[in-house]
Amino acid sequence: MERTQLHIPQKSSSFSTSSSIHRDEKLCDSDRNLSLRSLRMHSTDDDAPIPDDAGVNDNKVEKEVDKEKGIESSPKEKSTTTPEDTSTKSSSTPETPATPANSATAAAAGEVPGHSDIPSLCEDVDHFLAVLRSVDDSPEVLPELPDIAIDRFASLVEKEIAKYESGADQWSPSTAPDEPNSFLDCLDRASKLTNALSIFSSEPSYYQAMNHTGAVVHHAMAFLEDEFHTLLAEESKPQKPETKTKRPPSFSRHESDRCALQQADSEACPASGNDISSPHQSLELTARLRSIAGAMISSGYETECCQVFSIARRNAMESSLTDHGFEKISIDDVLRMSWESLEGEIASWKKAFRHAITVSFPQERELCDGVFDSPHRAIADGIFRNLVRGILIQLLNFAEAVAMTKRSAEKLFKVLDMYEALRDMIPKLDEIFPPIASADDPAVADDSHLDIKTEISSVRTRLGEAAVAMFCDLESSIKSDTGKTPVPGGAVHPLTRYVMNYLKYACEYKKTLEQVFREHQKLDRATSSSYDDEGPGDSGNNCRRDGGGGGGGRGSSRNPFAAQLVEVMDLLHSNLEAKAKLYKDLALSNIFMMNNGRYIVQKIKGSIEINQLLGETWCRKKSSDLRQYHKNYQRETWSRVLGCLKDEGLQIKGSVQKPVLKERFKSFNSMLEEIHKTQSAWVVSDEQLQSELRVSVSAVVVPAYRSFLGRFSQYLDPGRQTEKYIKFGPDDLEAYIDELFDGNPLSMVRRK
Structure with a gap:
């Protein structure tokens, strides 16, 4: 009809x-x-x-x-x-x-x-x-x-x-x-x-x-929607005894119904007190939420149900981030933030990110699966994926903003911390998103979560590139240190201390830095493959495309980070050689190079990672350089002193020439006093090196002086003449030598 x-x-x-x-x-x-x-x-x-x-x-x-x-x-x-x-x-x-x-x-x-x-x-x-x-x-x-x-x-x-x-x-x-x-059965019947x-x-x-x-159905759905929201809101925040909600949930936990879903009346339900870290602990609550969700979905109110659930849980998860110290910050605010403030924000980000991946997301997965059970598994997957994406976007935006900040070497370690957090958490996503069969083709796994992993990997790559640039910025710091004022006393230069301490700390991230440099090398080669014969290109840092310069012949192609480390060490050595030339006294130049070289060697020996990266060959060469500086110092300082103790020119036809002998003693005394006055102000802070220098000088000078006295002191008249020309005994000479390299400030004032 x-x-x-x-x-x-x-x-x-x-x-x-x-x-x-x-x-x-x-x-x-x-x-x-x-x-x-x-x-x-x-x-x-x-x-x-x-x-x-x-x-x-x-x-x-x-x-x-x-x-x-x-x-x-x-x-x-x-x-x-x-x-x-x-x-x-x-x-x-x-x-x-x-x-x-x-x-x-x-x-x-x-x-x-x-x-x-x-x-x-x-x-x-x-x-x-x-x-x-x-x-x-x-x-x-x-x-x-x-x-x-x-x-x-x-x-x-x-x-x-x-x-x-x-x-x-x-x-x-x-x-x-x-x-x-x-009640819900009647609502389902009314909807049908x-x-x-x-x-x-x-x-x-x-x-x-x-x-x-x-x-009636519409009225019931409005009521259920409100009930759904109330339960989710109540369960998403810590419950305090003195806290009262404006509208208590209809699923109240009074004695009369708190254990309605238990098998026995004697079983007591756990106290609520749940927060974002445990939204799934109450099986009773999950069952109630599941009942409401099932009723709303079967009645055609799936959109409303999903919206209420998503908004409530996202608010709860954002509150959890806040509880862990992470606040949503725009990219512009991050770029304008001082580094001291940003360091604190990065620490909070690490804590919040790890908690989200290891605690919040798995629990949200469990809650979604509990509320939207087997008949609605696709709904649970969609809601959970959107929840995770929304929270991750906030976290990843901050990480990306940090990667965009001005590059400087001191930022490296915090950036590496963020890189490691992203890298280490990617496998956790496989646990949160286990492979499941596609609804269209059961033989094909649903990989819809791969876009989330791709976003994390993309931000991680940008952090890795920033880390490479920051490490390579260390080269710029070395090259830019061109001060013309020598360090007093030939002590260890501040640049040496800074670079070696920086490298020691950086090499604690050895595996991570090796990874980011390899990734950088692959990316750089892929980028430059279409630009033949264009040299280093525009990678935005001082790193060479082949992974470095100085280590090129020592397997740098296999470990670009090791090659880059050698490049930094070679630059530091060249800079120190230039600074050594600022000293007018060649002996002091050699003391300066010994001090800095010894400091470098000790730092390398104290770091297994640096030692492995530089290799035994490099370390042996550095030790050889130190021995050469030592020889140069002895030659520049003590060769003239030892010349006063030689026999040549003292005897003519077997007869000792007293005037020449007296002049020899006068020259020796004068040189020794000048060396003592000058070099007692020089600094050798490494006790072992200081002792080695004193012992080596004493081993050469004291025996020669003792022999000279034994052979020629008898030719001087006893009394005033002896006291005038023989001012030092062998023991006095050894004591004078033991006072060298103490960094005496009074001597430093007199030294020009």
């Missing part, structure tokens, strides 16, 4: 119309005790007496419904319904046969016999749904609509929602939450009925019934 499609009420995601009234009512402070999973509709005992006003009140509800639909009550629907009409109507429900006495009582109360309790009404609705499923979309004759049963069913459900919202009713928890005719009626909505009576049941 010809039917005109009429307007069908549509659900609203915001529930902004009539549901707003219910929302305001639900925000009042009330003590409601209910588990939706175990909520059962009240039924009327057939054997119990019916109150005098029961039929009147129920009849008012029916009249109000009819009035809203614009239908005048028919005679058979009024309280004056005849027994014959009542008997005829009740014949459609053979499961509840009507006796004359019961029929008369029901007629007097304005009710339809057989329809006074929820089980009977549910049976009528189920029977009608079965009939509708058996007909095609365009039947010649529509099945008879049990409008009174449907209206009674919808009205009772609506009344239950109203009682529950106002807190006017208390419900006894059931140990069988999935029992038929529970609405959908079934909408197929034949061109029929006025069907349209009116659809409007009524649809309004």
Whole structure:
């Protein structure tokens, strides 16, 4: 037959119309005790007496419904319904046969016999749904609509929602939450009925019934959405004893229902007190959330359910980041931030990032799977993926901003910390996103999470490039140190201390730096492959494309970081040689090179990582250089002193020339005093090197002086002449030598 499609009420995601009234009512402070999973509709005992006003009140509800639909009550629907009409109507429900006495009582109360309790009404609705499923979309004759049963069913459900919202009713928890005719079961039945009626909505009576049941479903969904949000919000924050929520959740944890889902009444549920770190601990809560989610999704309110869940959990996860010290900072703010402040933010970022990957994300995965179980696994996957992406974007944006900051060598270590955090957490994502079969092709694994891993890898690569540039910036620091003022006393230069301490600390990240330099080398070669014969290119740092210069012949192609380290050491050596030339005294230049060389060697010996990277060959060469500086010092300082103790020129035809001998003693005394005055102000801070220098000088000078005295002191007249020319005994000479290299400040003032 010809039917005109009429307007069908549509659900609203915001529930902004009539549901707003219910929302305001639900925000009042009330003590409601209910588990939706175990909520059962009240039924009327057939054997119990019916109150005098029961039929009147129920009849008012029916009249109000009819009035809203614009239908005048028919005679058979009024309280004056005849027994014959009542008997005829009740014949459609053979499961509840009507006796004359019961029929008369029901007629007097304005009710339809057989329809006074929820089980009977549910049976009528189920029977009608079965009939509708058996007909095609365009039947010649529509099945008879049990409008009174449907209206009674919808009205009772609506009344239950109203009682529950106002807190006017208390419900006894059931140990069988999935029992038929529970509250959620009735809502599911109402939703199916609405959908079934909408197929034949061109029929006025069907349209009116659809409007009524649809309004009830819409009201129920608004209520469930609010319940869903309340439970999620309550569970997402720490529970303090003194804290009171503005609107207590309907799934309250009072003694009467706190263990509604336990197998035994004696089992106690754990105290709530859950926070973001343990949103899944309450199995009871998860079951309640799962019940609400299932009801909303099956009723066509999947979008609203997912939105509420996603917003609540994202807020909770962002609060967790804040609790770990990480605040959302824009890229511009990061770029403008001082390095001292940024260091603290990076430390908080590391803590928050590791907690998110190792704690928050796995627990959110468990919560999503618990609330959206097997039938809705795709929904759980989508929600979780979006949650993770949203939080990771905040964390990755900060990391990317740090990689964009101005490059300087001192930032290297914090950048490497962030690089390692990203690198080490990528395998954890495989645990959070286990490979699952695709819905379209079970043989193909769903790799939709790879885009998240790709984003992390991309930011990690940018941090790695920044780390390479920062390490190579050390070369710039060395080259730019061109001061013309020599270090007093030939002590270790501050540049040497800075570079070696920097390298010692950097090489604690040896494996990470080797990794970032290899990645940089691959990326650099790929970038330069299209630019033949263009030299180093524009990599943005001082690193060479072949991994370095000085170590090129020592396997640098296999370890670009080691080659770069050799390059830094060669630059430092060249810089120190230039600074050594600032000293006018060549002996002091050699002391300066010895001091700095010894400091470098000791630092290398104290770091297994640097020793491995530079290799034994490089270390042996450095030790050889030190020995050469030592020889040069002895030659420059003591060769002239030893020249005074030679026999040449003292004897002519076997006779000792006293004037020449006296001049030799005078020269020796003068040189020794000058050396003592000057070199006692020089600095050799390494005790072992200081001792080696003194011992080596004494081993050469003292025996030569003792021998010279033994051979020629007798030629001087005893008394004044001896005291004048022989000022030092062998022991005095050794004591003078032992006072060298102490860094005496008084001597330094006199030294020019």
